[in-house]
Amino acid sequence: MPRNNELKIGVLGSGSWATAIVKILTTNIHPVYWWIREEDIAESVARTGYNTRYLSTAKIDPKKVKISTDIKKVINKCDYIILVVPAAFIDKSLGNIPKALLKDKKVISAVKGIVPEKMVIVADYLIREFGVDANNIGIISGPSHAEEIAAEKLTYLTSSSQNKELVSVVADMFSCNYVITHTSDDIFGTEYAAVLKNIYAIGAGIYKGLGYGDNFLAAYIANCAKEMKCFINAVHPIDRTLYDSVYLGDLLVTAYSQYSRNRTFGNMIGQGYSVATVQLEMNMIAEGYYATRCIHEINKTLQANIPIVEAVYNILYQGRPQALELRKLCEVLV
């Protein structure tokens, strides 16, 4: 197994979560190669150590990163690629690079979403579009708001892969004094859980925006956990316990935390703002918005019982009145 400081790791992305991941990785490994698309962010981080646009509280040591705005150069240089681009931009970011470039790399997705152009989770996207071997794919996830990583608050992450060596190399590279990393072989379950929880957080936000209280919200989130189990077991039926932090924990942090973009997005929808206004106002992508449509589409063939996702879909995409749609949903929750 390679030692940490021999690993050639490239991080693709410059949002909050990408910045938090670079902060974690540079405690163990340097240099970390880092693709940042925007010239101004790249320049500012290289000069000051701060990504002032997306996670201004995280301090990165500029001496420990090698930043480039050339994605091909970064991928070429590295053996391990950590993909942290918002799902809606993955195909735009990777679509133009030669297929062969990623083929023999180990690719770890930290994306929590579905590639909307292809309606597939990231693992499937990498396999189908780039011929990446399933054994070279890993997922890093868990309840993890970037803001708390910046503040070095204790966080549990889970490294998932079907490849036992890869899973443990990735767990090692992400472990530090404020990150405890567990391992799992359930890449599909962890990816879908990460996608679904964003939709459920939007629903929680809408309920909050409509004035529902904590009593109801707790019942709602318990129902989300049950629906998550139902969908994941339908899409990839293996023996798993949904009580682990990577599934239920991730749902909880997203649905309850003040930092959650998806919950904030939902809250504004609940208060009556249009989707277009909210997107403009937040200046960020709420992953769950795209995920809602994708899961709705995927479920057309899967036919799992997912009334919560369908209610959020009806509100966001069908223009149904949120108060009526969610009151109706209350009737089927337990």
Place this chain on the structure above:
Amino acid sequence: MPRNNELKIGVLGSGSWATAIVKILTTNIHPVYWWIREEDIAESVARTGYNTRYLSTAKIDPKKVKISTDIKKVINKCDYIILVVPAAFIDKSLGNIPKALLKDKKVISAVKGIVPEKMVIVADYLIREFGVDANNIGIISGPSHAEEIAAEKLTYLTSSSQNKELVSVVADMFSCNYVITHTSDDIFGTEYAAVLKNIYAIGAGIYKGLGYGDNFLAAYIANCAKEMKCFINAVHPIDRTLYDSVYLGDLLVTAYSQYSRNRTFGNMIGQGYSVATVQLEMNMIAEGYYATRCIHEINKTLQANIPIVEAVYNILYQGRPQALELRKLCEVLV
């Protein structure tokens, strides 16, 4: 099945939850008989309709209640007794009444705790001490902060009993335009879930008080759900899904909500206050404090794997340093 307005119902207790329950019941039934121990509260509620000491935001119509400070009189008058006294006061309140008085009553417990003198849940206490038939016992529980009932926020409650008719009569009496009531036959599971969640909320509060963040808290609460499942299945093994609002939902509302006395209690412990100081400061019983010792004792024979309860026990009863104890606990969580 009796019609709602023919039911003779007595509520025993005058805390926040008792007051909220009287508010719910009087939307359907009147008069509701109500035992209030303290003369001054009884007088004030009868005159103004407000329990200014414990839930001053709930309006009760004084014309719809018959208040008495004589517990025997209230029990004697009624067929259905709703027990809502803090667990630590149950034996003091009921210990002196003639055993025969409760024997043929239908007794619904809304207590979320263990009778500390006897180390048993309320259903077992009623069976053993008063010879109440198991078929005449019901439990009403679910994620339900009294403050939100006062504000008429939508709340899910669960009526549990082994007696199919009783379960449905109780569900009916608690249903109103802001309460949706579900039914269950799992009285032991719902009682233990309600007890355990208070302990877990204390733990959540301690972690918060120590400065842990939302990422960790989400992983912690997911682990609590798993530990709850493990304990309940050990104490009463039947087929149940812990994702229902009465189990997981109740845990979530207590562990996350600002209204939770148990979480507030834990928060102050985490900040370094002594148990005695916190009890004095809060002027309320944190049920979880007593529950921690009871579950610890019960588990001596049961031997379920409950490291979270044990860590809270070590802090509250063994004087172990909270920071060390909870950091050690982090190592076993997943």
